[in-house]
Amino acid sequence: MASYLKYVIPFIFSIIFNFSAIRAQGLSYQYQVCSTNKFTPNSTFQSHLTTLFSSLTSEASNNVQFFNNTITGIDSSYTVYGLFMCRGDIPSDMCNHCVGNGTQRLSADCALSKAAVVYYDECIVRYSNRSFFSNLTMQAGYALWNPTNMTNQESFKILLYDTMNKTADEAAHFPTGSKKFATRETSIDIFQKLYCLAQCTQDLSPGDCRSCLDSLINLDLPDCCAGSQGGRVYYPNCIIRFEIYPFFRSLSTAPTPSPAGLVPPTNSGATQFCLLLSTINRICYNFVYE
Structure with missing residues (x-):
C-alpha cells in the first residue's frame, strides 16, 4: 500500500490545480490512474498507443458512445487495448470533446505508462497492455x-x-x-x-x-x-x-x-x-x- 500511495498523492494535488481549467472547457474532469509499469520511449508500443488514441477519437466523432479497439503487432508484448464510454445521456459533440480531451490527458499525464484510465463526469477513457474487455475491474x-x-x-x-x-x-x-x-x-x-x-x-x-x-x-x-x-x-x-x-x-x-x-x-x-x-x-x- 505504501509504495502505491507515493504515486497516488502527487496525482491528488494535480486534481485540485487542474479542476478549474477543465471545467472551463465544459467538461468535469474527475481523476486518472496511471500504472507504474512503463514502456520504452519511441517504441512500437508507443506507436500502437498513438494509433489506438487516434482510433478512439475518430470513432467518437461518428456519433458513437462506446467503442473498444485492439492494436496488434508481430510481438504480442506490443499489443494495446483501449476503450471509451460516454455517459448515455450526453450529446455526441460533448462525447467527442470528452474522448479527445481524455486521450490528450492520458498522453501527457500518463506518459510511458502501460495502462491508465481517466474519468470525467461525461466519459471514461482507458487503455492497457493486457486485454480487459468483458472483464470486471473493481479497483482504481x-x-x-x-x-x-x-x-x-x-x-x-x-x-x-x-x-x-x-x-x-x-x-x-x-x-x-x-x-x-x-x-x-x-x-x-x-x-x-x-x-x-x-x-x-x-x-x-x-x-x-x-x-x-x-x-x-x-x-x-x-x-x-x-x-x-x-x-x-x-x-x-x-x-x-x-x-x-x-x-x-x-x-x-x-x-x-x-x-x-x-x-x-x-x-x-x-x-x-x-x-x-x-x-x-x-x-x-x-x-x-x-
Whole structure:
C-alpha cells in the first residue's frame, strides 16, 4: 500500500490545480490512474498507443458512445487495448470533446505508462497492455459526494437504495453490446425529488453489469454517500450517481443546471472525494472548489 500511495498523492494535488481549467472547457474532469509499469520511449508500443488514441477519437466523432479497439503487432508484448464510454445521456459533440480531451490527458499525464484510465463526469477513457474487455475491474475507483447531509437520513437511505437498485436493474437488463444506461427520478417529499443514474460498459454481460453496480451500491455507497444530498461512484466498468437536482438529460431536454454547474451544490462550497484503491481500501480528502 505504501509504495502505491507515493504515486497516488502527487496525482491528488494535480486534481485540485487542474479542476478549474477543465471545467472551463465544459467538461468535469474527475481523476486518472496511471500504472507504474512503463514502456520504452519511441517504441512500437508507443506507436500502437498513438494509433489506438487516434482510433478512439475518430470513432467518437461518428456519433458513437462506446467503442473498444485492439492494436496488434508481430510481438504480442506490443499489443494495446483501449476503450471509451460516454455517459448515455450526453450529446455526441460533448462525447467527442470528452474522448479527445481524455486521450490528450492520458498522453501527457500518463506518459510511458502501460495502462491508465481517466474519468470525467461525461466519459471514461482507458487503455492497457493486457486485454480487459468483458472483464470486471473493481479497483482504481473513485467517489465524490456532497458533504451536506439530508435531514431525514434514514428514510432517505431507504428511498435511495430502492431507487438506485431499480435503476441498476434497468441498466443491466440490456444484452451484451447494447447501451447499459438508465436514469430514474422519484419524489422525496412534496418539495424535493431524487434523481439516480447507473451505467455499465457495453462489453459486460447483463450479469456482470449488475454485479458491478451491486458492488457500488452495497459496498461503496454506504461508506461514502448514502446520507448525503448527492454522490457518485466510478469504476472502470460501471458508474452510479444520485442528486436532489436534475443533472441528466432526457431525449428532448437538457438538464436543469445546478447552482454550481456540474458540481453538486453545497452550503460551504466544500466537496469530499475518495480514491477507492479497491473495494476495501480507500483514501478520503476534503478540498474547496474555486
